[in-house]
Amino acid sequence: MAEVQLNGISKAFGKTQAVKDITMTIGDGDFVVLLGPTGAGKTTTLRLISGLEKLDSGSVFIGGRDVVHDTPAQRDVAMVFQQYSLYPHLTVRDNLAFPLRSPILKTPEDEITRKVQEIAEILQIPHKLDNKATALSGGEMQRVSIGRALVRNPSIYLMDEPLSSLDAKLRADLRVELKRIQADLGSTLLYVTHDQIEAMTMATHIGVLEEGQLVQYGTPKEVYENPVSVYVASRLGQPRINILPSNLFPGTHKGPQIGLRPENIQQGDGIEARVLRSEHLGDQTRLHLEVQGHPVTTLTDPHQDVGSDATIKISPQNPLYFDASGARVV
Amino acid sequence: MSDRTIDRVASATPPPVARKIRGLSDRAIAWIFVAPTIFLLLAINIFPLIWTIRLSFTNYKANRIGREVKEIGFRNYERILTDSDIWLNMQATAHFLIWTIFFQVLIGFTLAWLINKKFKGNDLWTTIIVLPMMLSPAVVGNFWKFLYQPQIGLFNYIIAFFTGKEPSSFEMLGQVNLAPWSIVIVDTWMWTPFVMLICLAGLRSIPDYIYEAAEIDRASKLRQFFTITIPMVLPFLMLAVLFRGIENFKMFDLVVQLTGGGPGSTTELTSINLKREAFEKWRTGYASAYAIILFVTVFGLASIYVKALNKVKER
16 A cells, blocks of 8 residues: 655646646545546546556656556556456456466465455355356446455555446445445545545545546545535535525625535525425425525425425525635635 | 226227238238248258258269169268278368468468557558458469469569579479468468458457456456457457358369369369269269268368357357
8 A cells, every 4th residue: 555646647638638737645545536527537537547548747656656657567556447347258256366366466376265255245246256247237247346456455446436337225335345445454545436425425535626627635524614616615515505696695795606505504584585396305305495586405304394485584604605706715 | 096097008009000911910921021031942952952862872963864863872972981082182171171270360360460459551451451352262263373383473483582492493283292282372361361350350349448457457468468368359260260161161263273173183172072073974973972971071060169169159
């Protein structure tokens, strides 16, 4: 396990600037999540670190060593690809054993058997070990793919949306399991996702990417509570933060735009809001409101029944302020 | 409530139109469509086969129409299987088959592997390499006859250039030790592109991300070649061998054009020999038995091979 440092890395594909001047340090034993929508440069960043893509400029250090001219093998990284990428002609067992059979490692065969069995049990696929890789369901393939990374002890694990193709229950299980494995082994892990729940629950640090640039890097708490822009603020929090013109609410404001998460909306007094719809999610109730033509989504007591067309009063409480361009005003 | 929903769904489903056409059932209509093809197949494939089996037990000669035809049992088969000349033909065929397949697979795969490297103009190269395959075997045969010509032939000239011998000191088509190789060379020249194309299809079917995964898993290029490339191309390669094997077992035109089976009968493949028996000597019954023996041989070998091929595919 090692610390990974990125110094101003950039990569363009033709005219598209996929990654633009990203500088960040992934500390030894950190679980870093890169968060961003499709096309933000998350996957390209992973591929640049792994060595599958060549840098246009900048440098990558793994464990203090400049690896820019190293092959993926020399960098000693393990990667989970988004599209499984199993070896289709091999069995699950052979797929899992493949990295261990690398002549660089010289792992004895009984050690390989033991490790493969152990990983298979963690990922709940020991009964599938002798199946061919192509005879698995999508979820099983992705688990094998994760397993193939976990059998190794590389300097860093790189994971590209490994859980996105799994069903909800398995995703929740594996999320916990992955976090546990990472904590137990003390591994350095860089994880790419667009799922904010994965980011919030597993990460020690979150990096938010916007059009190839790293716009904020910090602990989940920091990023959630102190977002640098509207863009970052809307990445985290369910339901999403409501961005409204500040002058809807009386009083003095620090900026022209006000950001209200459900916890920043106090119900009871203030300005009037019409209830358009309420959604009962069991443990919570979502209210879709309309405030002078602006939609607002908030939460309310699950046992409270608010009918449509009712009117409630809301006021902001410790809101976030942004300037006209969307940057945070403190 | 639920009953009514079902009723509504049922009545909304339109009745199958086909069932109503002139009182014919779906099955009958299907048969009507398939019947002409089946009839044609029976007439031009199955009937001649059965007729050939029948003729193989007689002394029938197709050029003597009035002659009485006698049933002679297994005499034809007995004579063929104990004829040492026919065993020589078989050996010539085996030599031709084994070496053409060996060289075509070796060179074809290598070419495919090189072409598959992403370099500029690889499409143009593919087109150029594939050209020989598009020529008529008769043209290729004639053309190589000139190349093999001892006095003026380019082939002899090039060999002479590298070995320092006199160009006219050897005759590829006229010498007993060289003639079998001369036909192997021409067939390889002509059909290696076919094997290359099939191998190329195999190589292109391997997605890049598998190599990327292997790269990450720290497999060397050599290990990637043997654990990924070879196993994943193998089914394609075996298919190419099957096609070439069947084609070359019945090889006729190219060799007739080149050597006509000579010198002596060193390049007289079974198919050429069979044609002589049937249409030069007009021993129809005998030739029928010969054809049946060849048919059973090819069919047997091909069946074993296809079974192996399926096993590789399943793996």
